[in-house]
Amino acid sequence: MIVIVDDEERYVRPYIDELKETGYEVNVQTDVGAAEQFLMENLADVELLVLDVMMPPGDTMSQRETHHGLRTGMYFYRTIRTLALDLPIIVFTNVVDTEVFDFFNAEASTNCWFYRKQDLLPFELAEIVQRILFGRSHNA
Amino acid sequence: MNDELKRVEPSGDLSSVSFGESCLSDGLSLIAEAAVRCERLEHLLHELVEVVRNLVGEPVCLLHLLDNDRNGFAVKAFGLPEGQTVNTESLFIKSDGADVERLFELNDLIYLRDAVSGNLYSNVEVISRYGWKSMLATPLAVKDGARNTRIGILQVLSYPQHLEFTVRQRHQFKALGLHASIAIMTWRRLNRFLELSQMMREISEEGDIGKVFKAVLWNALRLAGASRGWISRLNPTTGLLDVRVHAGKPVATWLEKVGEGITGRCVEQGTPIVVDDVLSDEWRGLYRASWPETRSEMAVPIVSRARIRIGHKIRFAPKPLGVLNLESPTVGAFLEVDRDSVWTLARQAAIIIDKLELDQKLTKLAEVQKQLAGKRDWDELLRIVPYAIKILGYEYVNISLVDSQSKRIRTMFVTGIPEEGRAEFMRMADHALDSEDIQADIVRTARTEVSDGHDRRFDRDIWERLGHGEMIRLFVPITAPPGKRVIGTVEAGYGKGYRKFIYEQDVQLLRNFLDYAVLSLEPRTRRLLQLISHEFSSSVVGIKSNVAFLQKRFGQLDRDRINTKFDDLMLDCDVLQVQIEALHQAFGWTSTISKRERTVVFRDVVIKTIMQLRPVARVAGLDWQRIEYDKRDSHRIHLDVDRAKLNQVVYNVLTNSIKYAEPEAEHFRIAIGVNEDDALFIITFRDWGIGIDEKYAEKVFEEEFRAPEAIRKTVKGAGLGLPIARRIMRDMGGDLVLTGFRKPTEFQLLLPKSLSGGKE
Numbered sequence: 056m057i058v059i060v061d062d063e064e065r066y067v068r069p070y071i072d073e074l075k076e077t078g079y080e081v082n083v084q085t086d087v088g089a090a091e092q093f094l095m096e097n098l099a100d101v102e103l104l105v106l107d108v109m110m111p112p113g114d115t116m117s118q119r120e121t122h123h124g125l126r127t128g129m130y131f132y133r134t135i136r137t138l139a140l141d142l143p144i145i146v147f148t149n150v151v152d153t154e155v156f157d158f159f160n161a162e163a164s165t166n167c168w169f170y171r172k173q174d175l176l177p178f179e180l181a182e183i184v185q186r187i188l189f190g191r192s193h194n195a
Numbered sequence: 196m197n198d199e200l201k202r203v204e205p206s207g208d209l210s211s212v213s214f215g216e217s218c219l220s221d222g223l224s225l226i227a228e229a230a231v232r233c234e235r236l237e238h239l240l241h242e243l244v245e246v247v248r249n250l251v252g253e254p255v256c257l258l259h260l261l262d263n264d265r266n267g268f269a270v271k272a273f274g275l276p277e278g279q280t281v282n283t284e285s286l287f288i289k290s291d292g293a294d295v296e297r298l299f300e301l302n303d304l305i306y307l308r309d310a311v312s313g314n315l316y317s318n319v320e321v322i323s324r325y326g327w328k329s330m331l332a333t334p335l336a337v338k339d340g341a342r343n344t345r346i347g348i349l350q351v352l353s354y355p356q357h358l359e360f361t362v363r364q365r366h367q368f369k370a371l372g373l374h375a376s377i378a379i380m381t382w383r384r385l386n387r388f389l390e391l392s393q394m395m396r397e398i399s400e401e402g403d404i405g406k407v408f409k410a411v412l413w414n415a416l417r418l419a420g421a422s423r424g425w426i427s428r429l430n431p432t433t434g435l436l437d438v439r440v441h442a443g444k445p446v447a448t449w450l451e452k453v454g455e456g457i458t459g460r461c462v463e464q465g466t467p468i469v470v471d472d473v474l475s476d477e478w479r480g481l482y483r484a485s486w487p488e489t490r491s492e493m494a495v496p497i498v499s500r501a502r503i504r505i506g507h508k509i510r511f512a513p514k515p516l517g518v519l520n521l522e523s524p525t526v527g528a529f530l531e532v533d534r535d536s537v538w539t540l541a542r543q544a545a546i547i548i549d550k551l552e553l554d555q556k557l558t559k560l561a562e563v564q565k566q567l568a569g570k571r572d573w574d575e576l577l578r579i580v581p582y583a584i585k586i587l588g589y590e591y592v593n594i595s596l597v598d599s600q601s602k603r604i605r606t607m608f609v610t611g612i613p614e615e616g617r618a619e620f621m622r623m624a625d626h627a628l629d630s631e632d633i634q635a636d637i638v639r640t641a642r643t644e645v646s647d648g649h650d651r652r653f654d655r656d657i658w659e660r661l662g663h664g665e666m667i668r669l670f671v672p673i674t675a676p677p678g679k680r681v682i683g684t685v686e687a688g689y690g691k692g693y694r695k696f697i698y699e700q701d702v703q704l705l706r707n708f709l710d711y712a713v714l715s716l717e718p719r720t721r722r723l724l725q726l727i728s729h730e731f732s733s734s735v736v737g738i739k740s741n742v743a744f745l746q747k748r749f750g751q752l753d754r755d756r757i758n759t760k761f762d763d764l765m766l767d768c769d770v771l772q773v774q775i776e777a778l779h780q781a782f783g784w785t786s787t788i789s790k791r792e793r794t795v796v797f798r799d800v801v802i803k804t805i806m807q808l809r810p811v812a813r814v815a816g817l818d819w820q821r822i823e824y825d826k827r828d829s830h831r832i833h834l835d836v837d838r839a840k841l842n843q844v845v846y847n848v849l850t851n852s853i854k855y856a857e858p859e860a861e862h863f864r865i866a867i868g869v870n871e872d873d874a875l876f877i878i879t880f881r882d883w884g885i886g887i888d889e890k891y892a893e894k895v896f897e898e899e900f901r902a903p904e905a906i907r908k909t910v911k912g913a914g915l916g917l918p919i920a921r922r923i924m925r926d927m928g929g930d931l932v933l934t935g936f937r938k939p940t941e942f943q944l945l946l947p948k949s950l951s952g953g954k955e
Contacts, residue, residue, distance in 0.1 A: 065810060066736055067740075068741075076748060149736065172736040177744050
């Protein structure tokens with residue numbers, strides 16, 4: 056299962072549709088609190104996470120920590136990494152904040168990939184997901 | 196003074212006078228020691244009298260001191276025969292008597308075998324009434340600078356017999372007098388320092404400029420032994436010296452100018468002026484009487500030393516604030532020691548006044564800074580910045596901004612020039628950034644400079660037309676963010692007349708204020724840009740990704756899925772248009788072009804927007820068909836309006852209703868209705884979402900405000916939708932109002948019927 060965490064489902068609908076057409080089961084979480092709960096309960100079934108950055112912090116994170124929602128994905132990433140060190144995570148965002156970019160760039164060698172939405176069409180995302188999951192199953 | 200006096204027993208044989216060398220030297224030692232030991236002047240004077248009586252062996256000893264306010268000498272200490280009392284006021288000696296002149300001008304002592312034969316006292320009967328017989332009097336005076344300064348008169352009188360004083364005894368008495376003079380002056384100098392320290396401490400604790408003036412005047416009068424004086428404050432614009440506080444009930448106070456009169460000259464030269472006699476030839480024409488009896492005057496400038504800017508360098512220069520003026524009916528009343536100590540006091544006062552004025556400026560600037568909050572762009576800032584500049588005392592202000600597209604710098608705001616010349620000035624004050632003009636140079640160098648003369652960088656035409664040769668001007672670059680790119684300049688100045696410099700303190704205050712003004716725009720600008728650019732990116736990504744999906748999968752999709760994708764594409768295009776308008780509104784760029792066209796508002800705007808938002812409702816898991824309206828309203832409200840702007844308003848209202856609906860889909864409902872009165876069409880939007888707390892009824896229309904309920908709902912929002920919608924409605928002559936808070940939440944769109952052009 057691929058889990059997509061993004062509060063604006065409408066904008067990632069084409070990506071969701073393409074991943075489904077490619078044959079993946081896709082679960083969409085639009086609220087970070089619910090997403091965290093879902094991942095904790097279903098971690099064994101999750102093969103890959105696609106994560107947005109700019110999202111409302113919800114009830115589980117503070118406005119201040121997440122810079123009023125501008126960096127919620129960063130905070131969520133740190134939380135998930137404590138649960139799943141080797142879960143592949145694709146950070147998929149429109150945010151152009153250099154601090155966000157530097158953070159995820161530093162994570163690049165640890166099962167983390169950073170892409171801007173405007174740089175990837177739906178089939179391109181699907182190809183990247185295929186490559187990551189194929190590489191993992193091959194290594195396993 | 197009318198007092199019972201202490202009886203002092205004389206020592207020695209009353210019928211003979213003899214004081215030997217050893218007695219005299221003992222006495223002089225005692226006098227010198229008393230000058231240092233005594234804490235109070237009256238103790239010293241009484242000890243002097245004791246020493247004199249013991250040495251001379253006569254019972255009556257009188258010590259007079261100069262009273263500046265009464266132009267004479269008053270008894271300050273005395274010794275009398277046992278059982279005798281005296282009214283000291285009756286023993287007052289006027290300064291203008293012939294014997295007094297003899298005492299001080301000739302520096303000669305007076306011996307009278309028969310005391311009543313002299314004219315030291317205007318009323319000699321007092322001498323005979325007391326039974327005093329022979330008199331020996333010596334002046335108390337010292338050299339103070341180039342002149343003999345009168346301190347007082349020391350006398351011994353014999354009682355009850357006449358006495359012959361030998362020449363030797365007279366010389367020795369004169370020596371006593373000289374040492375007594377020195378002792379009194381020594382005491383005064385020693386204690387002056389302690390007094391001054393205490394006075395300066397008191398003054399520095401005052402928190403109000405008026406109280407500082409009063410404290411300075413009162414203490415200066417004490418130091419100088421006077422009771423008449425005033426302090427005036429310099430108005431740097433007019434050069435006038437305006438009396439702020441006075442003592443001694445002057446019959447007149449004068450509005451003098453710098454350079455005029457004794458006080459005006461004092462301010463001009465920056466050092467004290469001591470006039471021994473205002474009626475002398477040198478000063479007669481200059482003195483303007485505040486008290487008719489005045490003979491001597493001391494004017495002390497109140498001036499601090501301040502940092503100034505010349506060019507782009509820092510120097511020090513005097514900063515005149517006012518003048519302290521003391522007067523006395525006694526000729527030569529003010530000594531060098533008085534001048535020095537009062538001047539020290541005045542300089543301390545200047546430092547404190549400068550500090551208090553700085554505090555006042557900071558307080559006023561802080562009030563202006565509060566108005567900066569919420570300002571959206573430089574147009575709004577330009578209405579406020581000049582107030583701050585005026586607080587700093589500038590009369591002429593020119594604010595120029597860089598136009599990076601045309602690479603020019605041009606005046607956006609000017610004040611301090613005649614109204615009729617303003618348009619012409621603004622036309623002329625427009626220079627290329629690569630020109631030699633000073634504005635362009637400041638943009639290049641980012642330097643803060645002061646100029647008070649002609650500079651080759653000045654536009655000659657403007658310089659001559661506005662009389663800039665008579666002004667001193669400051670040029671400050673405006674940088675955004677502070678310290679980085681120069682986006683404009685502030686030029687501020689005033690006439691050079693009585694203010695020769697621009698003080699560095701005012702330069703720094705202006706720079707800090709400008710930095711604050713720019714910073715107040717920055718965080719809001721940055722945050723809004725982040726939010727709006729994200730919205731733009733999301734819409735563009737939505738369009739591209741839907742198109743790419745359709746391109747790849749078109750043949751595989753059924754008609755419904757294809758139409759859903761096309762709906763999404765149209766919506767993303769509409770969202771882009773809405774975001775562009777949000778960008779304009781957020782930065783105050785209201786479009787002057789308003790495309791008004793005949794519109795059936797309910798059909799062409801309301802229903803159309805409902806259709807646009809179907810994908811949004813669908814993604815939120817809500818049934819768009821639960822947005823209800825009466826179909827009979829479809830053809831209502833025919834107005835000439837800007838359809839795109841009205842669409843934006845309805846879009847913002849309905850989007851909020853969808854975003855903030857209750858999570859359970861069955862609770863989702865929006866009801867839209869139409870009413871009217873004589874003047875308005877009223878479109879009502881009711882929803883049964885999370886609601887709005889009544890206390891936020893007006894705040895929801897403030898930019899970037901989001902109610903706590905909205906924040907908890909975990910949807911993104913910049914807090915711009917409702918403020919933009921209201922602004923659009925008000926620009927149209929209508930309004931958007933919140934009339935219901937919870938279940939339903941109700942917004943009313945008010946459209947003036949006057950927009951119909953008389954037709955429905």
